[in-house]
Amino acid sequence: MLNRFLSGLKKTRQAISESVSDFKSLLARGKKLDDETLQGLEEALILADVGSGAASEIIEQLQSSGEADDPLKALAEIIARKFEFGGMPGYDVKTPHVILVVGVNGSGKTTTIAKMAQKEIAAGKKVIMAAADTFRAAAGEQLEFWANRVGAEIIKQKSGADPAAVAYDAVTAAVYRKIDCVIIDTAGRLQTKTNLMEELKKIKRVVGKALPGAPQEILMVMDATTGQNGLSQVRLFNEAVGLTGIIVTKLDGTAKGGVLVAASDRYGIPIKYVGLGEKPDDLVEFDPMAFAKGLVGINE
Ligand SMILES: Nc1nc2c(ncn2[C@@H]2O[C@H](COP(=O)(O)OP(=O)(O)O)[C@@H](O)[C@H]2O)c(=O)[nH]1
Numbered sequence: 001m002l003n004r005f006l007s008g009l010k011k012t013r014q015a016i017s018e019s020v021s022d023f024k025s026l027l028a029r030g031k032k033l034d035d036e037t038l039q040g041l042e043e044a045l046i047l048a049d050v051g052s053g054a055a056s057e058i059i060e061q062l063q064s065s066g067e068a069d070d071p072l073k074a075l076a077e078i079i080a081r082k083f084e085f086g087g088m089p090g091y092d093v094k095t096p097h098v099i100l101v102v103g104v105n106g107s108g109k110t111t112t113i114a115k116m117a118q119k120e121i122a123a124g125k126k127v128i129m130a131a132a133d134t135f136r137a138a139a140g141e142q143l144e145f146w147a148n149r150v151g152a153e154i155i156k157q158k159s160g161a162d163p164a165a166v167a168y169d170a171v172t173a174a175v176y177r178k179i180d181c182v183i184i185d186t187a188g189r190l191q192t193k194t195n196l197m198e199e200l201k202k203i204k205r206v207v208g209k210a211l212p213g214a215p216q217e218i219l220m221v222m223d224a225t226t227g228q229n230g231l232s233q234v235r236l237f238n239e240a241v242g243l244t245g246i247i248v249t250k251l252d253g254t255a256k257g258g259v260l261v262a263a264s265d266r267y268g269i270p271i272k273y274v275g276l277g278e279k280p281d282d283l284v285e286f287d288p289m290a291f292a293k294g295l296v297g298i299n300e
Pocket residue numbers: 103104105106107108109110111112188221248249250251252253274275276277278282
């Protein structure tokens with residue numbers, strides 16, 4: 001697990017060390033936490049896109065933690081604590097567990113749904129995918145391809161159909177047939193922002209009519225390579241539908257890995273999964289400590 005985060009955050013660490021020298025050399029053992037070192041660390045955090053607010057909080061905490069035996073490890077622990085709040089909603093006894101997946105086009109929603117479905121299926125669960133991105137015909141076909149590949153069922157209608165009706169059908173079918181999990185794919189065209197948000201609100205409402213309490217999870221997929229732009233997406237989607245979690249994709253391809261800290265810290269929304277590649281196996285449960293160690297470059 002640690003190794004996956006270490007390699008996923010490699011580009012981020014490289015970008016930092018090119019500009020300020022890395023965390024490790026800034027905090028070479030024995031070196032005191034003088035102002036210059038602290039400033040260097042704060043700069044490194046900001047370069048990683050942690051955000052200036054969170055970066056200065058982290059540095060203040062490091063400073064006030066006093067003489068740590070291993071300042072690098074102390075730094076990692078402080079970063080990991082930035083992700084501590086609430087818990088993720090557990091898997092309900094009452095099934096189906098309904099997950100609504102939102103996010104802008106190209107962020108990785110459909111691919112991530114395939115990855116999540118594969119995990120559930122490997123755990124012995126039955127999964128229905130709902131093709132509620134009815135805006136483009138290709139979207140339903142892409143989801144169908146993945147459903148066949150990972151062994152999930154799919155509910156879809158012809159393109160242009162009401163996305164809320166597709167979601168309703170999927171949840172109703174899952175209740176009737178005692179399916180464990182429904183994962184709803186949605187459209188992500190942000191240029192017609194208001195309509196998209198209204199559409200998502202309607203899907204949420206209608207799903208709640210098919211099964212009271214559903215959707216139990218509303219997850220936003222955020223492309224890590226978009227950096228700060230992703231943060232405004234978190235705000236928009238959270239205001240519209242209320243997010244229970246964030247999935248950050250393409251961490252493998254970015255030098256802005258610290259954006260996870262900013263996203264989670266600013267809005268108090270937990271990170272559920274991290275995408276580290278394009279294959280179905282490339283989705284790992286978020287581990288704050290493994291992430292923090294990967295960011296600062298601790299490899300044990
Ligand atoms: N490198 C990398 N690529 C990813 C990851 N997740 C998704 N992608 C790629 O991002 C592109 C868009 O993904 P897609 O699922 O179609 O996005 P959607 O429009 O939100 O449904 C595809 O080429 C995916 O293979 C990831 O974690 N790492």
